[in-house]
Amino acid sequence: MDIERIRQQFPVFSMPTLKDTIFLDGAAGTQMCKTALDASLQAAIENNANLGGHFSTSSIAQREIDRARCAAAALVNANCAEEIVFGQNMTTLTFHMSRCLGRSLRKGDEIVLTRSDHEANISPWLELAKDLELTVRWLSFDLNTYGFNISEIESSITERTKIVALSYANNVTGTINDVAAVAALAKRKGAIVYIDAVQFAPHGVIDVQALGCDFLVCSSHKLYGPHHGILWGRLELLEALIPYKPRPTSDKPPFKFETGTKNREAIAGALGAIEHLAWIGREFGGSSEQADKRQQIVAGTRTVVEHEQVLVQEVLEGLKGFTGIRIYGYCEPIELCRRVPTVSFTLDSTPSEVVSQHMAERGIRLWYGNNFSTETIRALGLDENDGVVRISLAQYTSQDDVHRFLSAMDNFS
Template sequence: MFDVQAIRRQFPALQESFDGGPAVFFDNPGGTQVPQQVIDAMVDYLTRRNANTHGAFITSRRTDEVIDRARAAAADLLGAEQDEVIFGPNMTTLTFQLSHALAHEFGPEDEIVVTRLDHDANIMPWVRLAEDRGATVRWADVDVETCTLDMDGLQALITPRTKLVAIGYASNATGTINDVQTVIQWARAAGAYTFVDAVQYAPHGLIDVKALDCDFLACSAYKFFGPHVGILYGKREHLERLPAYRVRPAGDLPPGKWETGTQNHEGLAGVAAAIDYLADLGARYGNVAPDAGRREKLRAAWSVIGPYERMLMERLLDGLSLVSGVRIYGITSRFEWDRRLATVAIRKEGRTPQELAAALAAENIFVWDGNFYALALSERLGVEPSGGLLRIGLVHYNTLDEIDRCLRALERA
């Protein structure tokens, strides 16, 4: 049985009092809370291992071990090889870094496809690349009623001139899960690179870069219960061949050639601990052998997290449909709920998103308002001039009681 109360006890922030009462963390799409084992791992690094890399002394050797463990854990999370995993400050920085490395392959005859459903971090690096190299950007549109991609229109945009297709695994604003597998196949047939932004999907489902056959994929640990560290996957053939902007001692082989400067070592200790936390959930609640590897435990974790989050999402969507004046942006049909995450965007008649967020914050319910850097979507929906959207994001440590508390507060607002 999935014991959410036992899980919640592992998160110190969920036990904290804010202005005299407990908080409801529905700001998860912007960053999740972390379990105690992540905090312990980071404190342990700073206490017992704090040094730079590749030295002859013990704390340096311990740091090397921390980095190796983090890379092995991230490879298991993504289904990648360890030398295909690059660490950096965040997904945005890593994506700009990659766009610089790819730029020399683009010219005026080339085209890049981006979507209006994406976070700007998977749009502007490619727009800037196109501007620098004289390439053309093609925009895939969305259905404004369901906030889903116009797949026919997207397919038509991919031609022999297409050099790269950038797509999000899931929308950070509306929770839409995109059919990235199909888009990758279309791009592959045209000879184009594919870049997948998996930041929003990573806390909710198993990623398998080999099965997807994407060229590049990025995510961020602070979205899946870890610290602020970005992770980039790239096919080995690309990482070895592409020129990286680096200092000379970094070497010519990945991952070192891509990781400029000293990494966030305590953060990497936390990354490994966050992935182990998820694997522990699979070992405890999933149907997996005790001696199974971490990848199989992660697969088992999502097999139990998924149904629990689906239950939370149903409660939230059903409840929101009964709140007077509320409009849900995104998929609302029960028959299509497998195409969305428990990230829900709304507006309420008579209140701006900022006013709603402030009203909820006054009751210790934490949600986001605005465009969440999904600027193209906010503009396409026509809500950007009036404050964007209110976003409620659920993860597996949230509860039905918290959802009911939020619904009552929205009704009162």
């Protein structure tokens, strides 16, 4: 993959004021690619109309949303575009869907959560459990694998379990969890499986058919697009669920879950971000122009993953050389296929906030703190506020970026 050609697709790198900036903050949100920006701008200027009209701008706006659904369906390998629901963000979609699912739950029913999750896939279910007097069971955090403890599956998922909410990849440790194994058992017990794939989506091929889940959510702004959420759900479940919606809204999925006026600019940008991934598949991944969108997306994703794995291995090897450092998610030997390119660490000598400030002064953007994964931070025995220093690599991260980051770390050696 030609990193210079990739960077040409991101206008941020041509801004003089950000010329020497290093973006290692992708796990919190990536920079927007040109395809996504252009699509959002076009929707705001040329297709700025509500849906359902007989005039051209309304028709074009509807056509572009239909295209975006098809692209998102190809991204996750859905059966049809009607299985794709758009929303403000993953958190809002999850709160909404938890309430819809809650209509069929009764006091004493069980929900299984994990301590390897972002709060967006914990708090909605805890609030639901509190309101309906449900029982919450937890898959604990495994300090050996840095993900949820898969050995607890058999005892945690029972005949009373109605929902199992899982994180595909931990946004602190980078661990890719074995969600398919948990989903298989959950389905045998008759439970619904809800997967947060926000952290995994930019760094791996998603196949909801192979996972065997019922719902999967991800976010465009981690996929080089605008801030917008994407939810996939099995069509038969979406058809059966009773939504919270205005009365005139259609009773058919996905429309019954999309309340109010849609953010057409963001949906267009999400389409542009997926088209960008397909472009990588054609340009660098060996996929042909004649291949279908799914094949192009898979080829593009695999090309990006290969690039990121080379860099994350260099980061891990480089950080190992510093004294007094603790890397969370690092195991010997390094199994790159079991992690996304997110690396978190602490220094015995320096608070995480101070490291973050030091890097910011040198044009290196990264995050510190709990990163909204308080359960993981607690399991690691860390301060919930100072948390960890977290870097996350992206398709536009270069080898020079890695070298500059490691060089900046010399101040703490």
